[in-house]
Amino acid sequence: MNDALRTAPNLDETDLAILERVETDFDVSLETLAEELDLSKSAIHYRLNKLKDNDVIEGITADVDPLAFGLEMVAITDVSVTHEQGYSEDIGEALAGLEGVDQVYYTLGDIDFVVISRVQTREQLNELIDRIVAIGGVNETSSKFVMREFENERSVTANLTPAAREAVLEPSTD
Amino acid sequence: MNDALRTAPNLDETDLAILERVETDFDVSLETLAEELDLSKSAIHYRLNKLKDNDVIEGITADVDPLAFGLEMVAITDVSVTHEQGYSEDIGEALAGLEGVDQVYYTLGDIDFVVISRVQTREQLNELIDRIVAIGGVNETSSKFVMREFENERSVTANLTPAAREAVLEPSTD
DNA sequence: AATGAAATCGACCAGCA
DNA sequence: TGCTGGTCGATTTCATT
Numbered sequence: 522m523n524d525a526l527r528t529a530p531n532l533d534e535t536d537l538a539i540l541e542r543v544e545t546d547f548d549v550s551l552e553t554l555a556e557e558l559d560l561s562k563s564a565i566h567y568r569l570n571k572l573k574d575n576d577v578i579e580g581i582t583a584d585v586d587p588l589a590f591g592l593e594m595v596a597i598t599d600v601s602v603t604h605e606q607g608y609s610e611d612i613g614e615a616l617a618g619l620e621g622v623d624q625v626y627y628t629l630g631d632i633d634f635v636v637i638s639r640v641q642t643r644e645q646l647n648e649l650i651d652r653i654v655a656i657g658g659v660n661e662t663s664s665k666f667v668m669r670e671f672e673n674e675r676s677v678t679a680n681l682t683p684a685a686r687e688a689v690l691e692p693s694t695d
Numbered sequence: 696m697n698d699a700l701r702t703a704p705n706l707d708e709t710d711l712a713i714l715e716r717v718e719t720d721f722d723v724s725l726e727t728l729a730e731e732l733d734l735s736k737s738a739i740h741y742r743l744n745k746l747k748d749n750d751v752i753e754g755i756t757a758d759v760d761p762l763a764f765g766l767e768m769v770a771i772t773d774v775s776v777t778h779e780q781g782y783s784e785d786i787g788e789a790l791a792g793l794e795g796v797d798q799v800y801y802t803l804g805d806i807d808f809v810v811i812s813r814v815q816t817r818e819q820l821n822e823l824i825d826r827i828v829a830i831g832g833v834n835e836t837s838s839k840f841v842m843r844e845f846e847n848e849r850s851v852t853a854n855l856t857p858a859a860r861e862a863v864l865e866p867s868t869d
Numbered sequence: 870a871a872t873g874a875a876a877t878c879g880a881c882c883a884g885c886a
Numbered sequence: 887t888g889c890t891g892g893t894c895g896a897t898t899t900c901a902t903t
Contacts, residue, residue, distance in 0.1 A: 530763050543757040547721070551879065564889055566880070571888095577763040582756060583717040585851040589704050589751040590863055592851065597802060597809055609843070617846035620856045625845035626771060626811075632839065635771055637800075639851075641859050648856075665806065669783070671799035672791035675849075677759040677766065677813075682794045682822075685815050689764055725897065738871050740898070745870095 530577050532689055535560070539568055540577070541678045547581055592639045594646055595667035600634040600653060603660045609633070615656045621649045704751050706863055709734070713742055714751070715852045721755055766813045768820055769841035774808040774827060777834045783807070789830045795823045806837075 532540075538558055542549055551562040558565070572578045602612055609627055616636055617625045624637040636653065640646050646664075653662055674680075681689070706714075712732055716723055725736040732739070746752045776786055783801055790810055791799045798811040810827065814820050820838075827836055848854075855863070 540757070540759055544759050545754070545756060547755040547757050561890060562879080563881090563891075567888070570880090575763070576760055579758045579760045580719070581721040582719060582758055582849075583714070583721050584753045584756055584849075585714055585718050586750055586753045587851050589749070590851060590855065590859060592859065595800070597800060613843060613845040620854055621859075622846065622854065623849065626769070626841045627843040627845065628771060628839040628841050630839045635839070639854075640856065641862060645856055645858060665802040665804045665809070667800045667802050669787060669801040671787040671801065672796065675756075675758075675797065677761050677764060680794055680796065680813075681764065682814065682819055684819055685764065685766065685795070688815060735872060736897080737873075737899090741871070744898090 530575055530689070532577070534690070536568060536572065536577075537678055537686070537689070539565065540572065541676075543569070543578075544676050544678055545674065587639050591641045594640050594642065595670065596638050596640075596646055596649075596664050597667060598636040598638065598650065598653065598662055598664040599632040600636055600659055601631065601661045602633045602658045604658060608658050612656060612658050616653065619649060619652050621645060704749055704863070706751070708864070710742060710746065710751075711852060711860070711863070713739065714746065715850075717743070717752075718850050718852055719848065761813050765815045768814050768816065769844065770812050770814075770820055770823075770838050771841060772810040772812065772824065772827060772836055772838040773806040774810055774833055775805065775835045776807045776832045778832060782832050786830060786832050790827065793823060793826050795819060 530536075535558055539554065542554060542557075551565050554560075554565045555562045569578070600616065602608070613625055613627050613634065616622060616634060619638075621640045622636055622638045626635040627633065628635055638646075638649055640649060650662060650664060653659060704710075709732055713728060716728060716731075725739050728734075728739045729736045743752070774790065776782070787799055787801050787808065790796060790808060793812075795814045796810055796812045800809040801807065802809055812820075812823055814823060824836060824838060827833060
């Protein structure tokens with residue numbers, strides 16, 4: 522009935538609780554987690570390791586504030602390309618490789634790529650757009666200026682829909 | 696000459712080297728960092744703490760793979776609103792609060808909000824778009840389906856333009 | 870701001886349910 | 887497989903420079 526999950530991680534509520542916690546703050550001590558979830562420190566550690574081995578947790582990273590680097594200008598650039606046949610991968614990687622580029626999405630529809638970039642000044646934005654246009658195969662670009670960002674939590678577990686949550690806890694057939 | 700930086704963190708090359716490392720992988724041991732940078736373990740630790748106190752490092756987080764949760768469908772939704780006067784903040788927060796929504800950008804131009812969301816199934820996507828339309832003030836939506844994502848490194852220090860890098864190392868006047 | 874020593878916390882192992 | 891308790895190694899803290 523439910524074959525939405527390719528990689529069935531087979532998680533339980535305890536795993537979700539751990540993930541929800543460490544996804545927003547990995548600086549919580551094992552002891553705190555152990556107390557909150559009524560488990561031993563070793564058990565928490567065991568589960569965390571399993572989550573890393575399963576690649577549910579891809580890695581532990583420090584989140585650097587872009588504003589601390591004066592990266593105050595955010596732009597969303599729609600990029601259309603000329604020959605879409607097969608070249609999309611190369612162009613996507615070229616876009617992602619540009620300095621200042623944060624995220625690149627290849628989309629269906631009129632626009633082929635959506636590029637989100639972050640720079641300090643209008644000059645840098647100008648140069649970045651020039652470099653985008655200079656990529657072979659790029660046809661047209663259209664940029665929007667971002668006034669405000671509303672969420673960068675990037676919290677996968679916290680933003681699950683109830684259906685998505687259920688699907689994880691009750692894997693299909695295995 | 697260079698007033699691009701509001702928050703001057705006063706960093707040096709060593710700080711940048713540490714940041715570049717821990718931003719992609721915080722699991723490196725202090726010893727490894729100490730050897731690489733020819734410093735004592737305590738010095739690395741001291742600098743890391745300072746970077747946290749200065750909010751250059753906003754936090755340490757575990758990166759959870761959305762695919763492990765079957766979140767295979769990514770959509771970019773352009774949202775236009777009716778009355779833009781003052782309500783943008785409320786609408787932005789309402790959008791960001793929806794389950795499945797990952798990022799929300801308020802932009803200048805024809806489109807007012809760009810919403811990036813991540814769900815498991817077409818049904819969930821459908822429901823999400825319905826919930827977006829149901830938000831008071833939302834006028835029109837247009838969604839694009841994402842076929843491929845090219846960069847989610849979210850590495851601030853690694854993606855700095857040379858100019859941006861220089862601006863950090865040589866703060867303006869202070 | 871950096872160092873080295875002492876206290877604290879996390880990683881790993883053997884054993885057990 | 888998942889958990890426990892204990893040991894070792896790493897990290898955090900602090901007095902000192």
